Amino acid sequence: MQKKKVLITGASSGFGEACARWYGERGCSLILCARRKNRLDFLAGDLNVPVFTVELDVRDRTAVDRVVSRLPEDFADVDILVNNAGLALGLEPAPRASLDDWETMVDTNVKGLMYLTRAILPGMVARKKGHIVNMGSVAGSWPYPGGNAYGATKAFVEQFSRNLRCDILGSGVRVTNIAPGMAETEFSLVRFKGEADKASGTYRGVKALTAENIAEIVGWVTMLPAHVNINHLEVMPTQQAWSPFAVSRD
Numbered sequence: 001m002q003k004k005k006v007l008i009t010g011a012s013s014g015f016g017e018a019c020a021r022w023y024g025e026r027g028c029s030l031i032l033c034a035r036r037k038n039r040l041d042f043l044a045g046d047l048n049v050p051v052f053t054v055e056l057d058v059r060d061r062t063a064v065d066r067v068v069s070r071l072p073e074d075f076a077d078v079d080i081l082v083n084n085a086g087l088a089l090g091l092e093p094a095p096r097a098s099l100d101d102w103e104t105m106v107d108t109n110v111k112g113l114m115y116l117t118r119a120i121l122p123g124m125v126a127r128k129k130g131h132i133v134n135m136g137s138v139a140g141s142w143p144y145p146g147g148n149a150y151g152a153t154k155a156f157v158e159q160f161s162r163n164l165r166c167d168i169l170g171s172g173v174r175v176t177n178i179a180p181g182m183a184e185t186e187f188s189l190v191r192f193k194g195e196a197d198k199a200s201g202t203y204r205g206v207k208a209l210t211a212e213n214i215a216e217i218v219g220w221v222t223m224l225p226a227h228v229n230i231n232h233l234e235v236m237p238t239q240q241a242w243s244p245f246a247v248s249r250d
């Protein structure tokens, strides 16, 4: 693989960390962003490639612009943006869900992803190359009880990804929405606000996807020849599928 400059948001854990390792093993230069910079620095110590770590809350529009506009020369001109930072908070039905949680999910999964995209996309278009990989979810296409605002943020990611392709058609820049199903990371620990038993219960008896599975998929879509654009890639564990429609009867 040609040595690329890869910016990964949410690189302190789960998919983002696994993507950093995947690209790092292939000699890419990495810009790793998250709020927990200590974790990024620890990860950077494991990687034998140029790494720039930066503390970044993707909800902070000014900070996003500052970070992207002030990237060190060796890390500027990003080739691949992995818009991965995100979270689910709670699994309560809508009438009982926390509006604060809904706002945090929108601010992170929707607005944060927009901020990074808007900061990096113009440079890619000007250079006539680049790839934005957005981390969606099966929850963006398929509803489930308690998925309310989380699923809606991921539906945004799916449609935003497709609409970006329309806007930049002819630029040579690629956009991909990856939609994973159940994957064992810190995702459920965050969703259940540190309740470890509840989080681990999510994966009980299931061979869930791993962060490494997703990193391999992200890496693969970006390694395909430049004229090939994977628009949307949905992936689930073999042990996961859909349920029949629910019906409320009198």
Ligand code: NDP
Residues within 6 Å of the ligand: 009, 010, 011, 012, 013, 014, 015, 016, 033, 034, 035, 036, 037, 056, 057, 058, 059, 084, 085, 086, 087, 088, 108, 112, 135, 136, 137, 138, 179, 180, 181, 182, 183, 184, 185, 186, 187, 188, 190, 211
């Ligand atoms: P993790 O909780 O393991 O990782 C989430 C990452 O996002 C962390 O690195 C975290 O870093 C970062 N993050 C969260 N909020 C912010 C913020 N405000 N600013 C910057 N970084 C932030 O979960 P996953 O790896 O599983 O999740 C990664 C993405 O994949 C998310 O978008 C998630 O919605 C999506 N996804 C996950 C699935 C799963 O089952 N695991 C399935 C489908 C999609 P820090 O806290 O240090 O800021």
Ligand code: 8X3
Residues within 6 Å of the ligand: 136, 137, 138, 139, 147, 180, 181, 182, 183
């Ligand atoms: C994470 C997958 O099914 O928990 O996006 O919503 S799910």
